[in-house]
Amino acid sequence: MLPSSLRATTTVHAYAVTVVDDSQRGDAARPNETANPPSVVVLPADGDVVGGVYRLTRLLGAGMFGKVFVAQREDVPEHRVALKLLPRSHYVGRNVERELVMLATVGHPHVVQLKDHGMTAEYVWFTMPVYQGETLAERLARGPLEMREAHDVFLAVARGLEALHAAGLRHQDIKPENIYLAVFGQRVHPILLDLGVAAEREATFVAGTALYASPEQLAALRGKGGAELPLTEKMDTYCLAATLLVSLVGDEHFPGANVKTMEDLERSLEIRADRPLPGNALLEIQGDAREKIEAAFKRWLSLDPAARPSMSRMAEELDVLLEPERDAARTEEQARQRQKTALQRFRIAAGALLVLAGAGGWVAYSNRETIRLGRELEAARAEGARSFDKLDMCNASYRTSRGDLARCEQEREDEKKRCNDQMEEELRVCGSDIQIDCALAKKKLMDQHAAQLKACETDAEAAARAAEEARAKLEGEWDTQRVALMAERDEQKKLAESRANELATCNDERTRLAVEHNGSRGPTGPTGTSSPAGSPTTGPSTIPASPPAAHPEGDDDDPYK
Numbered sequence: 001m002l003p004s005s006l007r008a009t010t011t012v013h014a015y016a017v018t019v020v021d022d023s024q025r026g027d028a029a030r031p032n033e034t035a036n037p038p039s040v041v042v043l044p045a046d047g048d049v050v051g052g053v054y055r056l057t058r059l060l061g062a063g064m065f066g067k068v069f070v071a072q073r074e075d076v077p078e079h080r081v082a083l084k085l086l087p088r089s090h091y092v093g094r095n096v097e098r099e100l101v102m103l104a105t106v107g108h109p110h111v112v113q114l115k116d117h118g119m120t121a122e123y124v125w126f127t128m129p130v131y132q133g134e135t136l137a138e139r140l141a142r143g144p145l146e147m148r149e150a151h152d153v154f155l156a157v158a159r160g161l162e163a164l165h166a167a168g169l170r171h172q173d174i175k176p177e178n179i180y181l182a183v184f185g186q187r188v189h190p191i192l193l194d195l196g197v198a199a200e201r202e203a204t205f206v207a208g209t210a211l212y213a214s215p216e217q218l219a220a221l222r223g224k225g226g227a228e229l230p231l232t233e234k235m236d237t238y239c240l241a242a243t244l245l246v247s248l249v250g251d252e253h254f255p256g257a258n259v260k261t262m263e264d265l266e267r268s269l270e271i272r273a274d275r276p277l278p279g280n281a282l283l284e285i286q287g288d289a290r291e292k293i294e295a296a297f298k299r300w301l302s303l304d305p306a307a308r309p310s311m312s313r314m315a316e317e318l319d320v321l322l323e324p325e326r327d328a329a330r331t332e333e334q335a336r337q338r339q340k341t342a343l344q345r346f347r348i349a350a351g352a353l354l355v356l357a358g359a360g361g362w363v364a365y366s367n368r369e370t371i372r373l374g375r376e377l378e379a380a381r382a383e384g385a386r387s388f389d390k391l392d393m394c395n396a397s398y399r400t401s402r403g404d405l406a407r408c409e410q411e412r413e414d415e416k417k418r419c420n421d422q423m424e425e426e427l428r429v430c431g432s433d434i435q436i437d438c439a440l441a442k443k444k445l446m447d448q449h450a451a452q453l454k455a456c457e458t459d460a461e462a463a464a465r466a467a468e469e470a471r472a473k474l475e476g477e478w479d480t481q482r483v484a485l486m487a488e489r490d491e492q493k494k495l496a497e498s499r500a501n502e503l504a505t506c507n508d509e510r511t512r513l514a515v516e517h518n519g520s521r522g523p524t525g526p527t528g529t530s531s532p533a534g535s536p537t538t539g540p541s542t543i544p545a546s547p548p549a550a551h552p553e554g555d556d557d558d559p560y561k
Contacts, residue, residue, distance in 0.1 A: 041087040041122050043067055049074065050125050051118045054083055065090050066123075066196060070130060081115060081127040086196050088123055094205055096124060099169070103195050106167050110160035111192045112180075131191065133183045136247065137176035144250045147285075151321040153181070154244050156190040158315035161240065164192075165201065165233045165311050172207045172217070173197045174239035176247065201233050211256060212246075214238035215269055215303050222262060234305035237314055241300030245276060253281035272301045289323040296320045345517075352513040359506035370499065373492045380485050398467035405460035412453040419449050 043066070049055050054071040057080075061068045066086040073079045091099075096119060104114045117126035136153070139145075145153065157179055164171055171192065178194040197207035206220040213221065215238075216229035246254040255276075256268030276297035277290065285293065296317055302308050309317060422445070 041089065043085045043087070043123055050083060050085070051116070054081065054116075054125075054127065056083065071127070080130050082130045083125055083127050084196060086124050088119065088121060090196070091124060094199065094203070099198065099200065100126065102167050102169055102200070103198060106163050106169075108160045108163035110156045110190055111164060112195060114195070128193075131180055131182035133181045133188070135177055135193075136179040136181060136190075136243075139181055140176055140247060140250070145247045147248075147321045147324050150244060150247055151318055153179070153188070153190045154240065154247075154321075155315060155318050157192050158240060158311055158318060160190075160192045161236050162311045162315060164198070165236070168201050169198050170201050170203075170233040171195065171198050171236050171239075173209055174236060174243055175209045175212045176243060179243070202231075204231065206231060208235070208239065210262070210265060212239045212242040214305070215266070216305060218262070218266060218269075229305055232305060233311065234308045237300060237308045237311060238305075240311075240314070241297060242272070245272070245297060245301070249278070249281040253278045269301075269303060273298060273303050276301055285324045287327070289327045292320050292323050348513075348517055352510075352517050355506075355513055356510050359503075359510055362502065362506060370496060373495065377489065377492060380488065383481075395471065398464075398471050401460070401463040401467040405464055408456040408460045412449075412456060415449055415452070419445055 044050055044056060046056050046059065046069070050071065053073050053075060055074055056069040056071050058070040059067060060070055060082060066084055068082055068084045071081055071083040073081075100114065100117050104117075107113070112128045115127045115129065117124070119125070157174075161171060161174070173194060174192070178192065180191045180193050182189045182191050199205045199207070206217060208214075208217045208221065210218060210221065214235040216231055217235050217238075219229060220231065246257070251257040255271040255278075256265050259265045259268055275294075277294045282290070282293075299317075300308060300314060308314075
């Protein structure tokens with residue numbers, strides 16, 4: 001049974017009802033207050049006109065103290081509002097006008113806006129906008145909130161409460177039924193409802209819902225006068241944290257959701273302060289993120305109001321609800337970095353293999369080029385040898401022609417001497433009588449010998465000129481060919497040296513890449529398995545050494561030297 005000092009009714013959730021403690025009201029009524037209210041108050045119903053201009057058209061909801069209707073103005077029927085009616089007795093001991101003025105000054109987008117108000121001897125009424133959407137309680141009927149959703153909803157409500165506290169008021173009755181998830185442009189816009197039990201920050205008037213109430217509220221609601229805990233706006237911090245906790249873990253895991261007595265409810269407050277997150281709740285959140293969230297709830301649900309943060313501070317601390325999301329993002333980023341590192345290692349290994357393959361191909365190409373150039377050089381040498389053979393033949397022919405000319409000249413001298421000797425012999429035989437005939441015969445013989453000698457000399461000179469021309473032609477051709485061969489030899493020498501340097505550079509680069517690859521990969525390969533000995537990535541190179549290039553300057557038989 002509930003204590004008789006509390007006005008409470010049992011609903012679906014035990015103690016999840018709004019109760020009011022008026023035991024602390026003063027004996028004398030303040031201005032604009034009603035003393036000795038009537039015991040039974042009949043509030044207006046559908047079709048009645050309130051405030052002279054608002055006709056009640058449809059009941060939106062009814063609570064323990066009042067009702068909420070959809071109303072439309074008589075002078076502007078299209079103007080619809082939500083009109084709340086509360087018995088005047090609800091404001092006994094309170095300055096109604098002052099509180100309504102303070103509510104009207106809040107003006108925060110996440111706090112329901114007070115549009116109009118009034119009062120009679122029986123009730124107080126005020127109007128608010130009509131929203132499209134659902135209450136947080138209706139949303140929780142479908143299941144608990146996700147962390148991101150809870151952060152967006154409760155951060156908005158916390159900022160609204162921050163504005164309420166700045167106006168010098170405290171709400172006192174924060175619960176899922178009093179948070180409305182209005183929809184504007186397909187986006188959820190949380191709004192804090194039911195300011196009917198709001199009071200000045202230091203007022204002794206206390207209201208609240210027991211299931212979500214702070215320890216100091218419960219003590220006051222139980223009629224414990226002179227409670228040690230002060231009544232401040234810190235009770236809203238507790239109520240908002242309790243509402244947040246049930247929104248995350250659900251009624252099944254919310255401490256105190258199923259208690260039947262006030263004593264059991266007070267013991268559940270100790271559980272919330274010590275272990276706000278049961279071990280079987282929010283199993284998907286573990287590690288550092290869970291520890292941070294639980295530590296935040298311990299601060300918000302502390303039994304000591306002084307240990308709880310202000311609403312402004314709590315609004316900032318609600319960022320802890322995004323810690324699982326950040327933790328998942330960090331884990332994903334780490335996995336992405338590991339994949340990136342593995343991919344980078346794979347690219348390095350693939351690059352090393354490509355370099356090695358390129359080096360091998362370049363070496364093979366260099367070897368083929370070297371062999372080709374060597375063959376061309378050998379062919380050039382053979383051609384040079386053949387040219388030398390031709391030159392030797394030309395020289396031999398020239399020497400033969402010179403020898404023939406010398407023999408011809410010698411024969412001429414011999415023939416001339418023989419002719420003179422023959423003429424002298426004939427003169428001795430002929431005597432003086434035939435001197436004239438002998439002289440003629442001698443002249444004739446000498447003319448014959450001269451003609452023969454002239455012909456021999458002509459042939460010898462022609463042969464000598466032909467040999468000289470052939471020799472000059474061959475020497476010219478050889479000089480040209482020798483210059484070309486020497487130039488080609490120098491070019492091939494430079495190419496061979498360049499190829500040797502490039503091969504040495506490729507070998508150095510291959511060694512460096514292999515060392516870097518082995519160092520970055522550790523004792524295992526890129527996939528975590530040991531690389532086989534002699535593999536292309538870590539083993540010794542299997543590329544054959546280049547054969548020594550033909551080097552003309554090292555050949556002792558080089559005819560160019």
